[in-house]
Amino acid sequence: MKHKKTFFIIDDIIFEVQKPEIAVKKIKVTQVKFENEEYKVLRKKFDETVFNIERKPDGWFITEKDKPI
Numbered sequence: 001m002k003h004k005k006t007f008f009i010i011d012d013i014i015f016e017v018q019k020p021e022i023a024v025k026k027i028k029v030t031q032v033k034f035e036n037e038e039y040k041v042l043r044k045k046f047d048e049t050v051f052n053i054e055r056k057p058d059g060w061f062i063t064e065k066d067k068p069i
Helices: 024-045
Strands: 006-010 013-017 051-056 059-064
Touching: 013 024, 024 051, 024 059
Parallel strands: none
Antiparallel strands: 006 013, 051 059
């Protein structure tokens, strides 16, 4: 019998798994890593001294901070 690869895709993240089962913990860890990479890119584009960068269920929410009077 020839070995076949199994892949699992969630939120544009591709996992290669040895077995057809995949642990929920592995999915959550990978999602956190993916969000951390997105956050790093956003920090390069938006200065955190000027903008608030928040992760919400619908995506990233970026607002300008209030200026002190």
